[in-house]
Amino acid sequence: MNLEKAKTILEELFREVSGCRFIVLIDTKELKSVLEFWGDSVENQDELRDKLIHILKYIVLDRQKNARNPFIRSALQDFRSLTFEMERGYALFTATPFENYVIASGIRRDVGLGFWRASLTRAMEKIKDAADKG
Amino acid sequence: MEKVLEIFKKAKEKVPQILGLALFDKDGLMLVSLMDVPDYDEEYAAGFHADLWVEINRFVSALPDDIDGPLKSVILELGAAYLQIEVVGEYGIMGAITSDLGIGALRKIIEEIKPQILKAVEG
Numbered sequence: 001m002n003l004e005k006a007k008t009i010l011e012e013l014f015r016e017v018s019g020c021r022f023i024v025l026i027d028t029k030e031l032k033s034v035l036e037f038w039g040d041s042v043e044n045q046d047e048l049r050d051k052l053i054h055i056l057k058y059i060v061l062d063r064q065k066n067a068r069n070p071f072i073r074s075a076l077q078d079f080r081s082l083t084f085e086m087e088r089g090y091a092l093f094t095a096t097p098f099e100n101y102v103i104a105s106g107i108r109r110d111v112g113l114g115f116w117r118a119s120l121t122r123a124m125e126k127i128k129d130a131a132d133k134g
Numbered sequence: 135m136e137k138v139l140e141i142f143k144k145a146k147e148k149v150p151q152i153l154g155l156a157l158f159d160k161d162g163l164m165l166v167s168l169m170d171v172p173d174y175d176e177e178y179a180a181g182f183h184a185d186l187w188v189e190i191n192r193f194v195s196a197l198p199d200d201i202d203g204p205l206k207s208v209i210l211e212l213g214a215a216y217l218q219i220e221v222v223g224e225y226g227i228m229g230a231i232t233s234d235l236g237i238g239a240l241r242k243i244i245e246e247i248k249p250q251i252l253k254a255v256e257g
Contacts, residue, residue, distance in 0.1 A: 021198050021200065021201050022198075039198070041198045041199065041200045042198045043198070044196060047196050048196045048197065048198075051192065051193045051196040052193075054189070054193070055189060055190070055193045058186075058189050059186065059189070059210070068175050068178050069171065069172075069173055069174060069175055069178075069179075070172075070173065071171050071172050071173065071174075072171065075212045075213070075214055075215050076212060078212050078213025078214060079211075079212060080211040080212060080213060081209075081210075081211040082208070082209070082210050082211070083208070083209040083211075084190070084193070084194060084205065084207075084208055085205070085206045085207045085208070085209070086194060086197070086201060086202050086203045086204065086205055086206060087202075087203030087204050087206060088199075088200060088201050088202060088203040089197075089200065089201025089202065089203075090201070091193075091194075091197055091201065106197060106198065106201050107201065108200055108201055109201070
């Protein structure tokens with residue numbers, strides 16, 4: 001992944017959607033964030049970043065390797081997304097076309113989950129195109 | 135809880151693509167489950183779900199005020215299956231289906247059985 005290109009594209013998306021509260025690109029191999037965009041309403045960025053990485057590791061990554069049930073272990077290899085629906089918004093973890101990268105994002109409910117998912121998909125396609133063109 | 139299991143069995147008869155249905159209490163402990171997963175390890179899964187519930191609640195509490203509020207549901211989308219945990223008052227209803235039916239179908243199944251389950255557990 002070209003991180004400079006990804007930064008430009010994700011920053012543009014973050015600025016365009018006023019109800020977007022954060023976007024964090026996570027390197028799942030190193031278990032660290034490589035790009036972050038935070039809205040003004042996020043006061044506890046460090047705590048939230050740690051929790052985002054922890055929940056992704058706990059629910060998906062650890063079980064991809066260690067789930068005792070081979071059926072579940074195998075199903076988790078093909079992780080697409082994990083969505084938390086709250087009363088006022090959504091927090092999402094979305095797989096990217098790049099191995100070892102997942103996008104975590106948070107949006108207010110008025111943005112609409114379908115719209116946001118489609119916007120993320122389009123952003124990912126742009127990042128992939130940029131990577132393919134070198 | 136036998137009534138809940140009956141509701142799960144009827145739902146599974148109606149929609150064979152259901153991989154599992156389960157009912158949790160507010161601490162994430164599994165009260166009833168119906169699973170159609172090869173070599174499903176109920177004891178392990180029960181422990182995992184209880185831990186998961188704690189982790190999820192810790193995670194949600196760290197989110198910004200303008201996107202949090204009570205948790206309504208958690209949806210896991212995999213290539214071959216969808217899993218949803220819907221929070222219903224003091225309980226959590228978990229459903230899993232094969233992905234050929236789509237996430238909308240899973241939401242519909244849970245919506246359909248939710249009032250029946252609430253009636254069964256509260257009655």
